[in-house]
Amino acid sequence: MLNHYTTTMREIAKQRMKTVEALINAHDYEGAAYIIGLTGEIALKAVISKRLNFSEYPPKTTTKNQQNYLRTHDHQELVVLAGLSGVFSPTANTPEALNWSEYTNQYRGDWISRLRYHDEGTGRSIVITDDEVKRLYEVLISDENSIIKYIQRKRLW
Numbered sequence: 001m002l003n004h005y006t007t008t009m010r011e012i013a014k015q016r017m018k019t020v021e022a023l024i025n026a027h028d029y030e031g032a033a034y035i036i037g038l039t040g041e042i043a044l045k046a047v048i049s050k051r052l053n054f055s056e057y058p059p060k061t062t063t064k065n066q067q068n069y070l071r072t073h074d075h076q077e078l079v080v081l082a083g084l085s086g087v088f089s090p091t092a093n094t095p096e097a098l099n100w101s102e103y104t105n106q107y108r109g110d111w112i113s114r115l116r117y118h119d120e121g122t123g124r125s126i127v128i129t130d131d132e133v134k135r136l137y138e139v140l141i142s143d144e145n146s147i148i149k150y151i152q153r154k155r156l157w
Contacts, residue, residue: 095145
């Protein structure tokens with residue numbers, strides 16, 4: 001049985017998926033790139049919440065150090081916490097793992113700062129093409145073997 005918090009996280013991720021689609025349709029690719037990163041993060045945190053039966057994220061019962069670890073924006077750290085590192089491993093050689101690799105190539109490390117702050121040379125927060133944003137939408141959300149569809153198929157959130 002899902003707890004209320006996990007359900008809420010899943011619904012927020014679904015709302016962000018709709019937001020991404022609207023931003024792409026409005027040709028706001030920079031905004032879409034940012035929300036794609038957040039959507040992946042929220043989806044993984046929903047999986048973690050379900051697996052660990054959290055009633056909130058991070059739980060107040062955890063230590064400050066544990067809370068900091070759970071608050072990460074690093075997708076690679078989150079996939080380990082979600083128990084999905086084997087599924088999305090480069091050695092898995094599955095369509096889902098290939099999609100994960102493509103996704104995390106763009107959203108690695110402190111991706112949120114790279115998207116949030118503008119580069120003075122380009123005036124944009126990141127250098128990413130419209131086609132790359134559309135592809136990131138596919139690998140996270142719309143492709144048959146997307147990261148989100150895998151999570152849904154396996155009922156992980």
